Amino acid sequence: MKVLNSFHLKMIGIITMTIDHIGYIMYPDLTWLRIVGRIAFPIFAFLIAEGFRHTKDVNKYFIRLSVFALVIQLPFFLIGLFPNILPSGTSIPSVPMNIFFTLALGLLILIVLEKGLKYYIAIIPIIVLAWVLEVDYGIYGILSIVIMYYFRNWKLLLAWILLNLLFAANYYYGNDIFGSTFSSLNYSRVQLYSLMAIMFILLYNGKQGLKTRYLFYFYYPTHMIVIFLIDMIR
Helix, strand or coil, X not given: CCCECHHHHHHHHHHHHHHHHHHHHCCCCCHHHHHHHCCHHHHHHHHHHHHHHHCCCXXXXXXXXXXXXXXXXXXXXXXXXXXXXXXXCCCCCCCCECHHHHHHHHHHHHHHHHHCXXXXXXXXXXXXXXXXXXXXXXXXXXXXXXXXXXXXHHHHHHHHHHHHHHHHHHHHCCCCCCCHHHHHHXXXXXXXXXXXXXXXXXXXXXXXXXXXXXXXXXXXXXXXXXXXXXXXXX
């Protein structure tokens, strides 16, 4: 029985993402926190695919994701360019490109794919941009969004298994498949636990549920700031 709507999935994604980031920032030795966190990204990738499928204006959707990505990252850009703006002796943890860059570029890939074969050449610069920026989850993250859009039900389960096996093989064999150039793929053995997320996605009933368009947009930077501050003062 399919009992989960879009709101339910979003809340599961937010909760597991928070657990993951607590593990990443505060308790890196507690692997189980990162394992639980593997549920989050596939769910958000799926919600991007669903958003693309149902949005009335995909261009506004892409712009909204991109603007939030830049706004959230801007303070870290400025600190990187002007480290002296911080008080003496103060530093912040190394922060990768936030997840909104991955989601925005994944959405852009879907836009190109739906435009038709003659536009497919535009995929190359998008992939290169993802690699140069070293977006969170790398090429794996963008392919995840594509898979979430084009596959459903048992086909989605199979495609997800194959995607993870491919990237796991590349990881275990020292980047022999894709080459060390693609170190920004950010894949590790823990990511195999993302299969758990598909179990929730397969329970999706296609309904929106409670409307919370901007919940994730504002929760993402807020919870990161809170976790960083707690980690600094504990």
